[in-house]
Amino acid sequence: MESTHKTSKANKKPKKRKFNKKKRSNSAGDENAPNKYQKAASTHLVTTPSDSEEEEGSSDAEEITRRDTFPGQPIEQFQPSIGNSRPLAPLLMRSGSLNDLLTGQKNTWPALASTMKEIYLPIQKKSKDPAQYYAELFNAYYAHGEKPKVIPGREGGRLGSGIDDTAEFLKNFMDANGQWSYIENQDWYQKGEFVIGIDVNYYPDRSGLKDAQPAFHKDTGGNNIFVNLIFDNKDPIESTEWFADAEPPSADRSAWQQSLLPAAYLDELDKTRKALKAQSDSTTSVQGGVSDGPNTYVSWVDDLVWHATPTVEKRTPFSVAAAQHEYAQLNSASTKQRFAHQSDKYGTILGVEILGTIAEAEDTALHKWLVTNELSAQDITDKVARQAWQDLYSKNKGGKNTFLADAKIRETAGPVWLITGQYSEANAYDERLEGSYSVKETPISLSTRRRANSLDTGEVQQAREANVGVARSFIRTWVRILPRDSAELKKIGGI
Structure with missing residues (x-):
């Protein structure tokens, strides 16, 4: 079937759309650390049935079944059962030990990691902001049938010949986990229309970060295909928290990505989302726990x-009573550029998160307002939230009762209503992409899902205590798709 997506130049800025006109196509990093290119910075309610009415913030945690989260078992075991019906499905989320993945071949990672730590950890300790330090190692570019081009990063030169050794190791790693096989089978890569760019950064120690409520996000600037984290741990460590995103992207993200990515890849994402949606299990918790085995990937x-x-921080329970308590401050904040305030009882309150989670319940006035404006819950930005508040909930229009009525519908629609007070970035600013901007979305179903790390913190806490004083070191790669004629490639003389 002919693609419904249009492909254009990577540097073409998408047209600005009015918030209330949503154009749709016919188809439906562990560590939150930006790199130098990024600024630090469905419409029905998906519920998670629970035998307990206790909220996540209570002292009595709900029992977790072995199926919901079994720390130490490879993450592949938790994937939705869509099998190989879509090429991307087996690559959705994978984790394990390099010792098991790289069987039959030499694992050079321990030696590379030791060298990197010896070079970069002392630099981190002397930096102005050690908690945010990372080393930009290199960018590697791959075109079908051609020799790769490796460009050292800001601090990559310190690694010397280790750059080539690391590039070779990562190529073997991506071969073993199936990512290169997927890429090499795509027409857009075989025909030379697009190339692969891989950003490689090293983090000597991320153990100094303070605990905070989870900030769910995506690492992409819009053109990421895969993210890889490879740790040099010897003992069990805390696992990345995650859940599958089976929802269509917001209109903003969709329009931006249509200017960047191959039409065939966008179509594959849509089809995989549909497969995930059809086979998704709404009883599944947000995964986390502990990853067993050395050299975790x-x-x-x-x-x-x-x-x-x-x-291990717990999210904040919200309710009709909370809505009543926060109404006046929300109403006041709704006229400001940043629709948010600090509550004396519930911490940070984001208008975009409160309205985004209310909108998941179909019977709310807000949900119906979104449908009328050809939007969905995932489209709620600060701008959309401000307009929705003025139209529906504003004190000047007598909207308090409507707000509380919607809050009641939302509270009774699911077993829990949990907020983070954190923006969820679905698309990060990337200075290499002209017209790039940050896109915030409210992750659908997050507010009703339990989190493994808050339901049973025992094993997580044990792993955390065992690693006190041990550097949380890892390498991160962003595997990006780039048009052959992109400005980024022209800047390095092509490939």
């Missing part, structure tokens, strides 16, 4: 996964 398809840095 985590790999995922960025567009199809919401992920967060692991934390």
Whole structure:
């Protein structure tokens, strides 16, 4: 069937759309650390049935079944059972030990990791902001049938010949986990219309980050295909928190990605989302727990996964009573550029998150307002939230009763209503892409899903305590799709 997506130049800025006119196609990183290119920065309610009415913030945790989360078992075991019906499906989220993945071949990672730590950890300790430090190693570019081009990063030169050794190791790793096989089978890559660019950064120690409520996000600037994290741990460590994103992207993200990515890849994402949606299990918790085995790796398809840095902090329960308590401050904040305020009882309150989670319930006035404006819950930005508030909930229009009525519908629609007070970035700013901007979305179903790390913190806490004083070191790669004639490639003289 002919693609419904249009492909244009990577540097073409998408047209700005009015918030209330949503144009749709016919188809439906562990560590939250930006790199130098990024600024630090469905319409029905999917519920998670529970035998317990206790909220996540209570002291009595709901029992987790072995099926919901079994720390130490490879993450592949938790994937929705869509099998190989879609080529991307087996690559959705994978994790395990390199010792098991790279069987039959030499694993050079321990030696490489030791060298990197020896070079970069002392630099991190002397940096102005050690908690945010990372080393930009290199960017590698691959075109079908041609020799790869490796460009050292800001601090890559310190690694010397280790750059080539690391590039070779990562190529073997991506071969073993199936990512290169997927790429090499795509027409857009075989025909030379698009190439692969891989950003490689090293983090000597991310153990100093303070615990906070989970900030679920995607790493992409819009053109990521895969994300890989490879740790040099010897003992069990906390696993990345994640759940599958089976929802269509917001109109903003969709329009932006249509200017960047091959039409065939966008269609494959849509088809995989549909397969995930059809086979999804609404009883599944947000995964987390502990990853067993040395030299842990985590790999995922960025567009199809919401992920967060692991934390044992619990989210904040919200309710009709909370809505009543926060109404006046929400109403006041709704006229400001940043629709948010600090509550004396519930922490950070984001208008976009409160309205985004209310909108998941179909019977709310807000949900119906979105449908009328050809939008969905995932389209709620600060701008859309402000307009929705003025139209529906504003005190000047007597909207308090409507707001509380919607809050009641939302509270009774699911077993829990949990908020993070954190923006969820679905598309990050990337200075290499002209017209790039940050896109925030409310992850559908997150507010009703239990989190493994808050339901049973025992094993997570044990792993955390065992690693006190041990550097949380890892390498991160972003595997991106680039048009052959992109400005980024022209800047390096092509490939």
